[in-house]
Amino acid sequence: MPLKADLDAIDWKILRELQGDGRMTNVELSSRVGISAPPCLRRVRRLEEAGIIRGYRALLNAPALGMDVVAFCLIGLHHQADAELKTFAERTRGWPIVRDAWMVSGESDFLLHCVASDLGTFQTFVIEQLASAPNVDTVRTALTIRRVKDEGLVAFPT
Amino acid sequence: MPLKADLDAIDWKILRELQGDGRMTNVELSSRVGISAPPCLRRVRRLEEAGIIRGYRALLNAPALGMDVVAFCLIGLHHQADAELKTFAERTRGWPIVRDAWMVSGESDFLLHCVASDLGTFQTFVIEQLASAPNVDTVRTALTIRRVKDEGLVAFPT
DNA sequence: ATTGAAACGACTAGAGA
DNA sequence: TCTCTAGTCGTTTCAAT
Numbered sequence: 001m002p003l004k005a006d007l008d009a010i011d012w013k014i015l016r017e018l019q020g021d022g023r024m025t026n027v028e029l030s031s032r033v034g035i036s037a038p039p040c041l042r043r044v045r046r047l048e049e050a051g052i053i054r055g056y057r058a059l060l061n062a063p064a065l066g067m068d069v070v071a072f073c074l075i076g077l078h079h080q081a082d083a084e085l086k087t088f089a090e091r092t093r094g095w096p097i098v099r100d101a102w103m104v105s106g107e108s109d110f111l112l113h114c115v116a117s118d119l120g121t122f123q124t125f126v127i128e129q130l131a132s133a134p135n136v137d138t139v140r141t142a143l144t145i146r147r148v149k150d151e152g153l154v155a156f157p158t
Numbered sequence: 159m160p161l162k163a164d165l166d167a168i169d170w171k172i173l174r175e176l177q178g179d180g181r182m183t184n185v186e187l188s189s190r191v192g193i194s195a196p197p198c199l200r201r202v203r204r205l206e207e208a209g210i211i212r213g214y215r216a217l218l219n220a221p222a223l224g225m226d227v228v229a230f231c232l233i234g235l236h237h238q239a240d241a242e243l244k245t246f247a248e249r250t251r252g253w254p255i256v257r258d259a260w261m262v263s264g265e266s267d268f269l270l271h272c273v274a275s276d277l278g279t280f281q282t283f284v285i286e287q288l289a290s291a292p293n294v295d296t297v298r299t300a301l302t303i304r305r306v307k308d309e310g311l312v313a314f315p316t
Numbered sequence: 317a318t319t320g321a322a323a324c325g326a327c328t329a330g331a332g333a
Numbered sequence: 334t335c336t337c338t339a340g341t342c343g344t345t346t347c348a349a350t
Binding site: 007015018019020021022023050051052053054055056057058059060061062064065067070071072074089092093096097098099100101102103104105106107108110111115140141142143144145146147148149150151152153154155 | 165173176177178179180181208209210211212213214215216217218219220222223225228229230232247250251254255256257258259260261262263264265266268269273298299300301302303304305306307308309310311312313
């Protein structure tokens with residue numbers, strides 16, 4: 001895990017471009033950021049090795065793939081000692097319906113981003129797996145109706 | 159927006175591989191899914207054109223870029239008529255701190271995924287922008303402590 | 317639909333500024 | 334650090350199956 005790296009304006013442009021299109025070729029990228037291809041590629045490698053670029057991912061259209069239910073679950077636990085938090089975190093990794101998960105502070109202890117093929121599957125998961133897991137106190141669910149905004153994690157000044 | 163496409167086993171493998179590494183070369187991809195490069199590329203293009211692959215994105219490490227606060231906000235509105243929902247959705251698109259947003263059903267009307275450089279910036283946003291936006295009734299915030307799971311949106315049987 | 321060959325273009329190491 | 338050059342490798346079209 002890197003501490004704050006010292007990035008120049010070109011590095012920031014590279015990050016912005018790759019966040020917008022992770023499959024852009026290096027020559028296209030280099031021309032957009034205003035340098036030639038070799039140093040551009042070296043910068044990308046450096047950003048990858050520093051962990052600033054964590055990876056690349058194709059964004060998939062869940063409903064087109066038969067995944068009609070996307071929901072968020074807020075989980076409250078009975079006991080929040082370190083060991084219990086770790087145990088629940090580990091448990092989420094074993095549930096394929098949970099696509100990503102965060103430990104949070106506030107009214108809840110975890111937030112789970114869930115995807116399932118249909119409501120029945122999702123509700124069965126919530127009742128039989130999630131709510132009946134050890135130490136789970138409350139489960140609040142928000143079914144998504146539609147995505148309203150979807151940009152990368154980091155905002156870049158235009 | 160495509161309806162359910164008819165995908166064969168190779169298409170599913172392509173989607174799984176590209177979700178795991180969106181920058182994989184086509185020859186690497188083709189060898190992993192067991193066909194030669196040209197048909198593999200045509201399948202990828204077809205999946206892109208059908209909107210099943212929505213795009214590609216580099217995943218950035220927010221804290222390494224000086225974005226130390228990641229939070230989720232659950233928003234309840236006073237009035238949930240269609241026009242009001244659209245108005246609020248549009249408003250979220252103008253807030254750079256909001257990185258992605260969902261319209262949801264349940265106790266809240268919207269869920270916002272927010273990223274900011276520090277707590278002060280985030281709190282100022284919540285108080286001065288979010289909570290004081292027209293029609294906003296309740297704002298519940300969950301500050302993230304750490305990411306516990308981070309896989310793509312779609313689960314693939316291994 | 318797929319394969320295989322071939323032309324094209326991108327990637328990336330090395331040299332020099 | 335960059336640019337330029339050149340060789341290697343990946344991409345993409347096309348003919349044939």
